[in-house]
Amino acid sequence: MLFFLRMRWHWIVVTTCAFLAIAGTYLLTAEPTFVASTQLVIFPQVSGSEAQRAFAEDAFIEGQLEIARSSDVVGGTVAALDLVHDPEFVDQTPSLQDRAKNWLTGFSSGNGANEVQAQTEEERLHDWATAKLLNMTGIRRIGSSTIIEVSAAASTPQKAVDIADTLARQYIQKNIAMKANAARQYSDWLSTFISEQQRGLADTASALASFTSNPRDQFKLAELQSATDARRSLYENTLNQLTETKQRITYSMSDATIVSPATLPLSKARPRSTLIAAFAAAVGLGAGLALAMIRHASDRRLVRPHQIAETGGLPFVTLLATAKRTRNGHPPRFLAVGTGSSTTARPVIPGMAELSATVVGLRRKRRVVIGVVAVEPGGGASTIACELAVLSSVSGAKTLLIDAAAQKSSLSKAIAPQSSSGLADVLDNGELIETAALPLSPTLKFLPLGRVDTVSPAIRLSSRRTQLSFVELKKEFDSVFVDISAFSASPDANAIAPELDGVLVVASHGRTSIDDAMRVIETLRNVGAEILGAIINHAPKSMQP
Structure with a gap:
């Protein structure tokens, strides 16, 4: 083995150095990526037994994670930060094929077609930036807690912080909007239901007044009085629910709140220089040993x-x-x-x-x-x-x-x-x-x-x-x-x-x-x-x- 190493060490060293040089070139030319994170706490609105609450809580948080990953939240972040015009997310330089297509489309369709094409292009860029941002973000639940973490990667620390914080705010706004929309739909239903109850209460009250003026059957009177009281109680409860629902529409509360906003990362997250260098050295050493063994086995030169x-x-x-x-x-x-x-x-x-x-x-x-x-x-x-x-x-x-x-x-x-x-x-x-x-x-x-x-x-x-x-x-x-x-x-x-x-x-x-x-x-x-x-x-x- 010592003779082999003494004879073939340069194969091992050169191959290892070559891999390290490739890794060094990549590290020098690769654009650094910084990651910033913000945390939110979720307040599950669940009830029932302890086992039922645990299951419902997990389901609720999983649903909130999917909402945070939705195109509305991510697309809202794109619009809020104007990422459509950021070269990191959208390459605005059209290819030769796209320019030829646009020219031919504009030549044959006129100005109206150009406006439609521009609108379509804007939508395409927005979708492109949304997909790119979705790939650059990570949303996960921390352990079994009710805290979720929103992480964002970007080429600069400040941009990563802005994206993470904006995603958290967009999620909260989406949550508030969803609750307000649900309350608005419930309010519309309650308004219709109250109108029906109001008519029913009026009819019941009229029948009771007519029977009371000339009572002939005490049992019938008691029945009408009971129906009128039930109608009035249902009407009043529905009216109270409508009032509360309208308050939720006006003053909607989110199911989540930000625990801590994102802070500027002190160092880049990718590429990991130490890990890449160690991996390149290990691969280069292995490849060098393999090449040296192949060369040693096939070498017909006199050495011993x-x-x-x-x-x-x-x-x-x-x-x-x-x-x-x-x-x-x-x-x-x-x-x-x-x-x-x-x-x-x-x-x-x-x-x-x-x-x-x-x-x-x-x-x-x-x-x-x-x-x-x-x-x-x-x-x-x-x-x-x-x-x-x-x-x-x-x-x-x-x-x-x-x-x-x-x-x-x-x-x-x-x-x-x-x-x-x-x-x-x-x-x-x-x-x-x-x-x-x-x-x-x-x-x-x-x-x-x-x-x-x-x-x-x-x-x-x-x-x-x-x-x-x-x-x-x-x-x-x-x-x-x-x-x-x-x-x-x-x-x-x-x-x-x-x-x-x-x-x-x-x-x-x-x-x-x-x-x-x-x-x-x-x-x-x-x-x-x-x-x-x-x-x-x-x-x-x-x-x-």
Whole structure:
């Protein structure tokens, strides 16, 4: 897991940062929303038993909530605050389609149609603003109490306060108007009923007066007297109810009152910066881990030694860290001849000492010629060959470093830029090796590339028809290291590898794929070369043992 995180941390970090950047962009560009609330207390007009009152009270409050959400209350708020002309609620800029429609309608219908169209457009804008305001408000009952809360959202704190307070007032006005209208209807019915009772009372009183003037039946008299009294009592009660009803029409009382008006919100309600940032970080982290796992599972690049060791059946695979660079772009080991600088300093590439010890073990029983070839250009084969030669000479072995990389002779350019002869010349005249091989230290010599015409020196060496042979070189030197052109850039490795005692394959950490490295190893084995091992160069220092 630690290796996975060390290799793929940038995928996780970049993905998380990308999500955070998206969230930050949204937070910076999103219009803030402020929410203000006002509370009202409801006085349910219910009676009956305790259970009946509780049920009726809940039903009454639910009904009041629906009244508060009605289009009359919300539409009244729109009209009171003139929200029809507020861009936040109504986009008054007509679209191209609407303008074309209006133009065609006006062209064909005349001024009268324009007035109707304007009226219709005004109604449409009012309905649009009402619907928008309804979506921006919230009306709820607080717990099981008789208090309801009216909340309003807007782009500014003051607008949110105005909307919440106006909604509460519009609801109270609607409640008063509904009670007054109900009382007015009841009053009209009572007026009709009183007229009927008045006529009935007059008829009963007349019949009683006529019977009283000439009483013949006392039972009939008592009956008429009782009917007259009942009529008079009903009339008087109805008259009292009518008077009370007319008073309710004139002085209607609301079933609700404002407990506390809305106050200015101190901070925005939306967007919630902390929540959005935390959510973006969590999603980005999860997405980054998923992408990193997918990349890790599908990545065929060399990042660990066992990948190529197990696949290629190699005796050893070494990790080397990136070499330190000087101003001219070459490692400090590449010193020009005659500078007087010592070449016996400690190696500059971490891990090179362990690799040198492994190579030294190869020549304990015999003298060896070892080639160093990179899978692709820029793999660092020249630097590694130079370091191996230096460390071999430091151990006391007579060592020869040969530059056979015709495609990119970085060794010759760095160590012997002014040399007049080299490997290409020695192949034609073996005696020139005494002057062409430049001494870098008492135990180390360097044979530069020389001037290459048509055929590279590596291919000429494979023909065995030259004045130089590795058998003769091993008689004079304990170790010979040959820098070969990169496999993907030149066929030199296929030609010279069978003539060597062994080849070291150099791959770049995190750049060379396992497939390319195995293709090089299998190709060299097919032509008869012995693969001594592989080197994964440019590895992070944290991966060094």
